[in-house]
Amino acid sequence: MNVIGAVKAYVEKITDETEPGMKVLLMDKETTSIISMVYSQSEIQQKEVFLLERIDSPNYANSTGLRYLKCLALLRPTQQNVELLCTELRNPKYGAYYIYFTNIIAKADIKLLAEHDEQEVVKEVCEVYMDYLAVNPHLFSIGIPYCLERLSWNQNALQRTVQGLVSLLLSIKKSPIIRFQSNSKLAKELGSRIEDVMNKESSLFSFGPLGHSLLLILDRRDDPITPLLNQWTYQAMVHELLTINNNRVNLSNIPGVSKELLEVVLSAEQDAFYAKNVFMNYGEIGQNIKQLMDQFQAKAKSHQKIESISDMKNFVESYPQFKKLSGNVTKHVTIVGELSSMVNKYQLLDVSEVEQEISSQNDHSTHLSEVKKLIQNEKIRHSDAVKLVMLYALRYQSHTSNETYNLIELLKKRAVPDPLLKNIIYLLEYAGSHARQSNLFDVEDAVKITKRFFKGLSGVDNVYTQHKPLLHDTLEDIVKGRFKDNLYPVVNNHSSGLRAQDVVVFIIGGATYEESLTVHSLNKNYANFNILLGGTTIHNSKSFLEEIENAFKGEDMRLRKHTRHLRNIRFD
Structure with missing residues (x-):
């Protein structure tokens, strides 16, 4: 697949x-x-x-x-x-x-x-x-930035998603059993609509008996953590800090960038260096950029030695490849240079360390202290300060000493705009504990914090990468035969059939490149399984918060019982 x-x-x-x-x-x-x-x-x-x-x-x-x-x-x-x-x-x-x-x-x-x-x-x-949009060999998107209205399906988005998934299944020639996240009305509705099309167009879906493949429909609300975190692999990092839009990256905001680099294409199909480094971490990218530069400089020197007709002929024949390599080097050096600049300027390693600790450990007093410290650091961007409060609010939503209100007051003191502050409450309404089927913060299963020391270019520092998306555990349950029927029932209560080895996972509300990395790794580790990942869109933290905000458009700022500790907040 x-x-x-x-x-x-x-x-x-x-x-x-x-x-x-x-x-x-x-x-x-x-x-x-x-x-x-x-x-x-x-x-x-x-x-x-x-x-x-x-x-x-x-x-x-x-x-x-x-x-x-x-x-x-x-x-x-x-x-x-x-x-x-x-x-x-x-x-x-x-x-x-x-x-x-x-x-x-x-x-x-x-x-x-x-x-x-x-x-x-x-x-x-x-x-x-x-x-549909084919992003990576195992990753696709429907290209819908906002799919909800007041936490229900936007009907145009639902219809487009059904069409995209039907097309996807026909293109990979699968007639799957459809399972959905049991607490999600969105997932159930989408699964039922797809099954209706499969029944109506049964002649198109005659790819063999049911049960050999699985379509698993999930809801982004079950894991709001993954889209909020800073990323440290190349593709995910570029999307988080610069934004990838249909394989294109806008670099026009970089000072002094040449006209040829105002917008660049990042495609593993057309760019060997990118294909090799899509899933590499920040430190490895630094090393590989250095190797790419060395390779380019060696070729440049060889082209300077034109002493005969034969040399000229070789130069003319190899010039297109040389020019392509030159453009590739310039593109990736520019991108990695800007990523490095942003990491240092906004102290993203410090931010990420705290993000990772909150997502993986249960230590209220330490986390509260670290979040307060970073909020008061003027070098930290407003958006990163707000995301730290969001992570704190999600983890400690039911904690007796919850201080989300006080953290929001600190954000207001540093003049964080009201729309960003409102997103904290929107997020709790969208994906607080009341909305989640899974326990994101299971302390017993939490991965112990570990540091990975990345050695590379000067300035490439240690980063924390211990967070695993909820999707990782869900897929491991599938491949190890631990999948729970009550949490992921079959549409229309059909028999689940055989244990499926071809799995298409679709996330309503958007997938992420961190989840794409998870699927890539599982495909490598479990040779008998073939997993595809799709989403209504591919999110970074900015687009994720925009989607949440759009889902509440037209709604009053109603604070329900799960946000009662925020009732006294006033917005201008």
Whole structure:
């Protein structure tokens, strides 16, 4: 089960099975993102694709076509896209159309397209199941930043999530048993909707008997800790500090950055260094950047020694690779340099150490003292100070000496904006102990704190990495046969069948790159199991808090019994 491989296979089918000749690839906003996650523009153009167009662009509607080109239309089967295609087919810009929908298309829509194809330019209409974003081989996203309204499903987000998961299952050819987190109405509703589609489209899901694969639907509210923590592996760290948006990172805020680096692509499919270092920790990245620099300097020196026609020929042949290496070195040195600068400037190692201790140990007085100390440190960012209070509030929500109120007062003294302060209460409403099925703070099972000493470049210090996401224990229970039916029942009480070895885990409310690392590690350690992870989106702490805030949009600041110790807080 490899989602990048699945999407690539469909793209190869689309580009290879049409007649030879120059083609135009016609996409919408979402399919453009789907393709760009796995292919660069130059790679697509190598498949005889002469032009890339957006059907939903105003400029496209006014453009003139090239009738000698074949059009490969790769679109989501939305009402808007069907209407745009009907308009296109009434006055076709191209000589022939091969239409590919990324999900199940209604027969009525196909009939509508046929009625508008008066010039008979449509040669083929197919379904290719790639209605999701393939992030890593084992990680996918639906690309929905906010999926809740007042802690219930936003209906558009629910429909899009159902479509994305149905497409995912069809692309990896699985007809799974569906289990859901028992205390989550969101998970149960999503599971039921997916099962309804599987029953309705049973001919598409005839991949063998049920029970050999599992779709496990979880709720982000069960583990609010993981998205709040600072990260120390390359991909996760870049997302937390700089933000990765569909494999792109905006570096325009870095002083003095060159025009070529205002936005860079981080794709393991297109970047060997990134592929090697995606899951490496901060110290190892420093070492590997140094090696990359040494490799580049050695090649640069060899290119300086052009003394013969043969040398010139070798230089010309190797120059594209040399230029690519040069760009890669510059990109990663810039990124790692900025990460290092932010870690030092905002004292993130100190922040992370306290975060990790709160998430892994039960020591109220020590944690309270450390959080107060960091709140009073002016070098700590407002956002990090607030996250520390959030972690404290979650862990010690029921503690008799809970001081969340006093910590919020300290935050107000350092002029933390009200929206950030409100997020503390939103978080407790969203994922306090009343909302969680699992015990996040089981002291007996807590991992004892350990320091990992990372040796590398100067300035790469020790970091704490002892936190394990709740997902780690859940998946270990699956692979070791300890899974509890009462906590994760089967949709519609069907028989659970055989013990599944192919597992798709989906997190409503977003997955994280730390959880992606967990899945990657388990796939390596348990060769007989194949695990995929997906989420409505891929969160860093900023986007996670934005999602929580959005889930309460329009709600009064009602404080229920689980936030009674915060009743006296007033916001301007």
